[in-house]
Amino acid sequence: MTLTTPATSPAGEGRRTGLGLRADVRNLSLLGVLAVLIAVGGLTRPAEFLATSNLQLVLTQASVIGVVTVGMTFVITSGGIDLSVGAIVALASVWATTLATQEFGFAGILFTAVVVGLGCGLVNGVLVAYGGMVPFIATLAMLASARGLALQITDGKTQIVTVPSVLDLGVPDAYVLGVPPLVLVFAAVTAAGWLLLNRTTFGRRTIAVGGNPEAARLAGIDVRRQRLLLYLLSGLCCGIAAFLLVVLAGSGQNTNGNLYELDAIAAAIIGGTLLSGGRGTIVGSVLGVLVFTTITNIFALNNLQSDVQQIAKGAIIVAAVLVQRRTVRGTDT
Known part of the structure; x- marks a missing residue:
């Protein structure tokens, strides 16, 4: 008798094809939403919204x-959560902009931001993977600790960056064919994240751990090691984001990254990453980020209050979760 696995059997192939079609439809839907938002911005504030400087x-x-969302997508796909990403960005940004760090120039700021992000990710990973702590609790503790340490380092003050090579990355003269360097970094991280999730053993293990940790363990996957690596990856993304934020703002503040964890989770969810784990999409998460950023920009240009903006974001999140539930039920049947 020949045994077939769900992945190689006709039923398994049909299931994967169905998931692929749903992902394509979901991404097309997000592109449609983004197109509608662009149309709204163009109609309400055509001169301001469609200006090249505003799009940049x-x-x-x-x-x-x-x-940050790329790293969050991996963590959620594995069935985890990281509530500390915003606080890690804040801590990495202020640590990287101290006077002592700035003495080492561009390399010192970048190195410090990345190392601090990795260090926080390592602590989260050890607590979750080897300490047996629930991800919600472990990362919530990191959120409080990182915010407190960031406040202690800055004493509530803004740390101004004085390194020209860092500040120059944010000026139009540094743009490559009209594209800001920060956007190029984002594109590179997105491409690397997509390849890692969809074309490597690491990505397949991440999905397996999120889908069924016990089955993944029986299949020979070191689940604890995988979770540790995932939180390290999330920390790395936070460190890179902190450096980008330093370039963008030209300073480090303990309030940096405020509510980034909610925005990253929301973007991943509306992009199609399953909150319970087992399915993730980098492309969908990026589209989710673009949708939320465009909404924020349109509201700002039209001088609309932030509370209305938050209500709109909340409605989008609820709608995305409801669509996810229907998709999961359809897959199961």
Whole structure:
């Protein structure tokens, strides 16, 4: 008797084809939403919204939270959560902009931001993977600790960056064919994330751990090691995002990254990453980031209050979760 696995059997192939079609439809739907938002912005504030400088601003702002969202997508796909990403960005940005760090120039700021992000990710990973702590609790503790340490380092003050090579990355003269360097970094991180999730053993293990940790363990996957690596990856993305934020703002503040965790989770969810784990999409997450960033930009240009903006974002999140539930039920049947 020949045994077939779900992945190689006709039923398995049909299931994968169905998931692929749903992902394509979901991404097309997000592109449709983005097109509608662009049309709304063009109709309400055509001169301001469609200006090249404004479009560059939207993409630049999306780059910082977008890099964080790439790391968050991996964590959620594995069935975890990371509530500390915003606080890690804040801590990495202020640590990288201290006077002592700035003495080492561009390399010192970049190195410090990345190392701090990796260090926080390592602590999260050890607590979750080897300490047996629930991800919600472990990362919530990191959120409080990182915010407190960031406040202690800055004493509530803004740390101004004085390194020209860092500040020059944010000026139009540094743009490559009209594209800001921060956007190029975001594109590179997105491409690397997509390849890692969809074309490597690491990505397949991440999906397997999120789908069924016990089955993944029985299949020979070191689940604890995988989770540790995933939180390290999330920390790395936070470190990169912190550096981008330093370039964008020209300073480090303990309030940096405020609510980034909510924005990153929301973008991943509306993009199609399953909150319970087992399915993730980098392309969908990036589209989710662009949708939210465009909404923020349109509301700002039209001088609309932020509370209305938050209501709109909340409605989009609820709609995305409801669509996810229907998709999961359809897959199961």
